[in-house]
Amino acid sequence: MLRFVIRRLVSTVPMVLVVVSLTWGLIRLAPGSFYTGEKRLPPAIEANLRVKYGLDKPWYVQYGKMIVNTARLDFGTSLKYEGQSVNAILWRAFPVSAMVGLLAYALSLLVGITSGLYAAVRHNSKWDYTSMTLSMLGISVPTFVLGPILVLIFSLTLFWLPPARWDGFATRSAVLPVLTLSVIYMAYIARLTRSGMLEVLRSDYIRTARAKGLSETAVVLKHAFRGGIIPVVSLTGPALAGLITGTVVIERIYVLPGLGTYFINANLNRDEPLILGIVAFISITILVCNLLVDVAYAYIDPRIRY
C-alpha cells in the first residue's frame, strides 16, 4: 500500500507539469497579452516591464524558467494585483473554495447515501419513486438556476439567509452556497447507492445471510452496504474534482472570494502567473484527492489490491 501511494505521488509530478505546460502554451499562442488592455502603456515602459518579467527572452528560456518555478511551487507575483504574490492569493482564496466544497461533499454523501439506501430497501414504494424523481430533478436543474431561486425565496422574500456574502466556515452565509453546490451530487449519489444496493440485495450471499436468520438491519447495513456502496466510491473521485471546479459557478452566484472567482478574473485580465498558479494548485489538489479515493477503495473492497 505504501509503495502504491509513493508511486502515485511521484506520478502526479509529470501530470501537473503536463497540465501547466498545456496552459502555458495556450496562453502564449493566444492573441494579445496582459499589456494589450484598454489603457495602453507607453512603449518604453512596456519594454522595461517585459524585461523585468523576462518576456524579452526566447520562448524556451521562458518555458524552462516557468517549469523550474512551478517545480519549486513559486509562481511569482500577480500582474493585476500589484505586489501580491500568487501564493498569497492562493492561500487567501483556497480556504473559501475548500470549505464550500468539503461541506457540500459531506452533505451530499450523507443525504445521498441515506436516501438511496432507504429507496433500495423500500424498493418500488412511494418513497422510492419520490426520491428518484427528486434526484432526477436535482440532476437536471442547473446550479445557476437553483441558486438564484433559493436566493429569491430565502434571502429576498423570507430574509432568513444573506444573499451574497462570506463570513467563513459554519456561518449562516455558508448555507445557500453549500446547499446549491451539493444538490446535483446528492442526486447522483442517491441514484448510484440505490442501483448498487438493489443489485447486491439480489445476490446469493444476501440470501444466505437472510436464511441464517439475521435481522434485516444487519443484512442491509453489515452485509449489503459494503458491496452496494462501491459505485459511489468510484464516483467520489470525479465528484471531488467536480466540486472543486464547480465552485466557480457557485462563487459567481454568491460573490464569494474563492479560487474560482480569481481564476475567471485572471483569465479575463490575462494575469499569466495567477492563471498558471491556480491551474497548478488545483491540479495538485485533484490528483491528491483521487489518490485518497483510491486508498479508500482498497479499504472498502478487500478484493482490490495495489
Place this chain on the structure above:
Amino acid sequence: MSSTKFGDTGDSPLIPPIAGSSLFHQAMRRLVRNRLAVFGMVIVGIIAVAAIVGPAIIFRATGYTYDYIPPDSDLVRSFPPSWTHPMGTDNEGRDMLARVLLGGRISLMVGIISTIVSLLIGITYGAAAGYAGGKLDELMMRIVDMLFAIPYMMIVIVLLALFGGQTALGQLILLFAALGAVSWLTMARIVRGQVISLKNQEFVTAARATGVAQWRIVMRHLVPNTIGPVIVYATLEVPAVMLLEAFLSFLGLGVQAPLASWGSLAAEGIQNIAVFPWQLIFPGVTMALTLFSLNFVGDGLRDALDPQTRRS
C-alpha cells in the same frame, strides 16, 4: 447464424433473414412501454420543434425577433409577461420568448454537435485501442486515464477566455470543439470494452477467414455492434454537454449577445433576479425541463437496450 445477423459484407446470405422481432424492435417496444421515457421524448420533441420553427412564427405574428430592440426609448426596459410578450422582455426590450427559443436552438445544437464530435473521437480511439490490443492498447488507455485526472474544465476556461470573443460564430465553433474534445474519454472506454469482448467471437474470425481487411472488420463488424451502449451514453451525454455549455455561457465565456443560449440568458437574468425574476425563471425552467426529459429518455433507452441492468 452470425453470417446473417451481422453479414453486411455483400456476400449472398446462405440463410434468408427471418422476419419477426429483431433486437431493435424488442428494444423499441420496451422503450415505448416506459411512460417516463415517452413523456421525455414528447417534451424534448415539442421543445426542439418550438426552437426550430418558433422564432419564425413569432416574427410572423408579432414582428419580434431575438435581437429586435424597439426604437421607442420608452419600450427599452424589462416588461413583465403580457399577451404580446408571453415571457416578458429583457433589459433592452427584446422579446424573451424569442430569445429563449433561440437559446434552445443554440443549446440543443451545442449539445448534439459536441456529442457527435465526442462520438467520432471516442469511437475511433476506443475501437483502435480495443482491436489493436497488447502494448498499444495499454498505452492508449493509460493516456485516457491521465486525461481523466486533468481538470479539463480549467483548460476549457483558459481556451475560451483567451481565444474567444473574436466573432460570435468563431466562439460557437470553439465551444463545439472544446466540449467535444473533453467528453470523448468515457466513450472511448465504453467502445474499447465492447470491441475487446467482441473481437474474438466467431463472426469476426469468419470475416477474417474470408479475407476482409482489418479496418473493414473494425468499421463494419465491430463498431456497429457496439451501438447499444454508445447510443445510451450519447443520449445521456447531450444533457451533460448542454449543462457544461450553460456553465461556460453563464460565466460569460460561451455564447455572446446578441446570440443567446439558456446559460447566457440565465447569466443576464441573475443580475436582475430581485426586480425582474422572469428574466431568469423562463430560460431556467425551460432548460431544466429539457434536461429532465433528456435524462428520462436516456434512462429509458438504457433499460430498453440493456434489459439485464434494468433496475425494476
